[in-house]
Amino acid sequence: MTEMTSHERFKRMFEHRExxxxxxxxxxxxxxxxxxxxxxxxxxxxWEDYFGTDKVAGIGADNSPRYPVKVLEETDEYxxxxxxxxxxxxxxRHSGGVPxxxxxxxxxxxxxxxxxxRMRPDRDRIDWDFLSENYPKWREEGAWVTALLWFxxxxxxxxxxxMRRMLEAMALRPEWVTDMxxxxxxxxxxxxxxxxxxxxxxxxxxxxxxMGYKGTTFxxxxxxxxxxxxxxxxxADWAHSKGAKVRLHSCGCVRPFIPDLIDVGxxxxxxxxxxxxxxxxxxxxxxxxxLGFHGGLNAVYFEKPEKLWDEMRRVxxxxxxxxxxxxxxxxxxxxxxxxxEFAEFVxxxxxxxxxx
Numbered sequence: 001m002t003e004m005t006s007h008e009r010f011k012r013m014f015e016h017r018e019x020x021x022x023x024x025x026x027x028x029x030x031x032x033x034x035x036x037x038x039x040x041x042x043x044x045x046x047w048e049d050y051f052g053t054d055k056v057a058g059i060g061a062d063n064s065p066r067y068p069v070k071v072l073e074e075t076d077e078y079x080x081x082x083x084x085x086x087x088x089x090x091x092x093r094h095s096g097g098v099p100x101x102x103x104x105x106x107x108x109x110x111x112x113x114x115x116x117x118r119m120r121p122d123r124d125r126i127d128w129d130f131l132s133e134n135y136p137k138w139r140e141e142g143a144w145v146t147a148l149l150w151f152x153x154x155x156x157x158x159x160x161x162x163m164r165r166m167l168e169a170m171a172l173r174p175e176w177v178t179d180m181x182x183x184x185x186x187x188x189x190x191x192x193x194x195x196x197x198x199x200x201x202x203x204x205x206x207x208x209x210x211m212g213y214k215g216t217t218f219x220x221x222x223x224x225x226x227x228x229x230x231x232x233x234x235x236a237d238w239a240h241s242k243g244a245k246v247r248l249h250s251c252g253c254v255r256p257f258i259p260d261l262i263d264v265g266x267x268x269x270x271x272x273x274x275x276x277x278x279x280x281x282x283x284x285x286x287x288x289x290x291l292g293f294h295g296g297l298n299a300v301y302f303e304k305p306e307k308l309w310d311e312m313r314r315v316x317x318x319x320x321x322x323x324x325x326x327x328x329x330x331x332x333x334x335x336x337x338x339x340x341e342f343a344e345f346v347x348x349x350x351x352x353x354x355x356x
Contacts, residue, residue, distance in 0.1 A: 001356055005142025006054035007203065013292055014204070014245045014267055016323040022316070022353035023054040023144075024346060025294075026328040031095055031335035032342075039339035051346045055143035057134070059202055061191035062125040063150055063184055065118035067105060085159045086115065095335065106161045109176045115160075116183055121190035131200050147192055147202040147244065149235055151184035152209035153218070153228055154250075170219060174227055181231045189238055196242065204247050204267075205239035212252025214276045221256050229260055236265030247294065251331070253277040262290050271295035271330045278330070281318045293319060294326035302329070302337045309348055316352035327353050 001020045004012075012019040025048075028036075033047055041050050048055060064084035072088070073080040080090050086105025106115050138145055150159075157166035160180065169177050192202075209232075211217055211224070236246045247268040248261065253276040254269075261269065272278045272295040280296030296315055301308035319325040327349045333342060 006056065006144050007142045009054060010056075010144040010203065010326070013323050013326060016289070016292070018320075018323050018355045021350055021355060022320050022325050022327045024327045024349045024353070025054050025056055026333050027331075028333035028337075028342070029095075029097070029335050032333050032337060035335050035337075036339045036342065041339060051343060052350075053346060055138075055141055056146060057138040057143045058146045058148050058206075059131065059192075059195060059200065060127075060148045060150075061188060061195065063119055063121075063187040063191065065106075065115040067115075067118075083159070087159065097334075101158070101162065104160070104162050104165075107165065109173065112161075112176065112180060116179075119183060119187050121187050121194070123194060125191055126195060128198075131195070131198075135200055144204070145202045146204050146206045146247075147195075147239075149185065149188045149192075149205060149207040151181060151188060151231065151235070152207060153181075154208055154210040156180050156184065167219065170223060170227055177227055178231075181228065185231050185235060189235075202242075202244055204245040205235065205242075206247045206249065207235065208249045210249070210251040211257060212250065212254040212273075212276060215253050216277075217252070217254055217256055221260070224257055225260065229264060232261070232266070233264040240265060247292075251276070255283070258283070258287055258291065262287065266291070268292035268294055268324075268326070270326075271328070273330045274298040275300055275330070280315055284319055284321075284325075288322070288324055292324035292326070295328050295330045297327065297329050299329040299331040299334070302334060302341070305341050305344070308345070312345075312348050312352055316349065320353050320355070325353075 004020045006023060009019045009023040013023060028047060036047060037043055041047065065086060066084050067086040069082060069084055071079060071081045078090050078092050082088050087101055088103040090100040090102060106112050157163045239246045245267045246265055247270060248266045249270045251271060251273050255278060269291055272280045272293050274296060275298060280293060283293060296319060298311055301311055316327060
C-alpha cells in the first residue's frame, strides 16, 4: 500500500477502515521538547516533522468573558497570572502538567450573569490572520484539521468556577450549570459558523471533557444524562451536520458513559487512560464496531521503556484491527522521556501499526 497523508489515515480510522498504518500523534510537554532539542533534535524543527508523527492542525475561537490578563508575580519557579476566564493561577516554569488554580471570578449565578454578558460571538474572537496564513499549508501537507470546542463539565469547572463549586452546583443548582454549558457551546458554534462561512473547513470537532478519575466517574450516569448529555448531543449533531467527525477527550474511567457517548454521536474516544481502569483491548472488543479509540498506551511506562515496548506489542495489534485506532500515550509525554526513547516509541508504533 502506498504511503498515505495524515488526512487519509485519520479519515480511514474514523470510517473503521484499514490504512497504510495507524496514525501516530501525542502531546509532549514544553519541557520535553526543550530536552529533545538539547539531545539532538536541534532548534527550528517541529517535533512532529522530526520524529515523523502525523500532522494535526487545530482551529480555535475565543468564547471567554475576556477578563483582563495580567502577570501578578514572577519567580524562577513559577508565574502567577490572571486569565481571560477570570481565574488566578500559578504556572510552573520548568515542568509541564496542569497549573494550580488559585481563585475565581465566577462563583455564583450572579457573577456568571455578569460574565455571560461579556461572552458574545464577535468576529474579533477569531484569529483570521492565523487562518489565512496556515490553512492553505495544512491542506497542502495533508494534515487532519480539528475544530476545538470549549465547553462542558471539565472546561467549566477548570476554567470558570472550580471543581468543588461545580460538583455542588450540579446537585443543588442544576439550572445554573446547564445555562453555563449551553452558553459556552452556543457562542462556540456561532463563532465556528463564521469560520465556515469564510471557507475554512475542518475534518473533526474535538472537545475536552474529563468526566472520570481512577476507577469511576466524577458524577452519576443519571446526572450525566440530565445535565451534560444534551449538550454533547448538540455538539455532535452540529459537527455531523457539517460533515465532520467527533472526537471526545475524557480522562479517567468513563466506561459507564460509553454507551451514551456512542448514542449521542461521539465517533472516537481519547485518551483511554489505562491507570484509571480503561483497558483498551477490552473496550475494543465490546465497543470497537461502534466507537474508535485514540490512546490506550500507558504513559506510566515511559519510566520503564522496555515495559512500554511490551505493552505496545500487546495493545497496538489488537486495537488496529479493522481501523478505528489512533496510536498515542494515554495522557501526554513528560520530560523524563528522552529523545531516543520517543524515537523508539514512534518507530515501534509504525511497525506494529502497519497494515502491510
